[in-house]
Amino acid sequence: MGKIPTLEDGDVVLTESAAICLYLAEQFPDARLAPPADTRERAELYRWLFWLSNTVQMTQMRRTYPERFGTAGVEEATRSWPSTTT
Numbered sequence: 001m002g003k004i005p006t007l008e009d010g011d012v013v014l015t016e017s018a019a020i021c022l023y024l025a026e027q028f029p030d031a032r033l034a035p036p037a038d039t040r041e042r043a044e045l046y047r048w049l050f051w052l053s054n055t056v057q058m059t060q061m062r063r064t065y066p067e068r069f070g071t072a073g074v075e076e077a078t079r080s081w082p083s084t085t086t
């Protein structure tokens, strides 16, 4: 089964959007896609990337495909999101 998104870069085949973002930032440092390593700003990048992939995506998947997951807890989880995401 195909997986979206998928990045192919030579021998590297990578899924997971957060991993792809970090990989691209490391491959193209001159583009300054990510703050420098070992900084508070870099930590914030990790925070939001993991929040998106661990919290938002899972809740959205449960909302989009309720037949796979059921709906228990979805409304409660969505209410806790910051207002900019609702």
Ligand SMILES: N[C@@H](CCC(=O)N[C@@H](CS)C(=O)NCC(=O)O)C(=O)O
Binding pocket: 002, 003, 004, 005, 015, 016, 017, 018, 053, 057
């Ligand atoms: N955790 C993955 C989620 C990827 C994902 O859910 N992709 C969707 C399309 S945007 C998908 O493949 N949906 C089809 C399915 O789950 O069957 C990521 O961040 O890349």
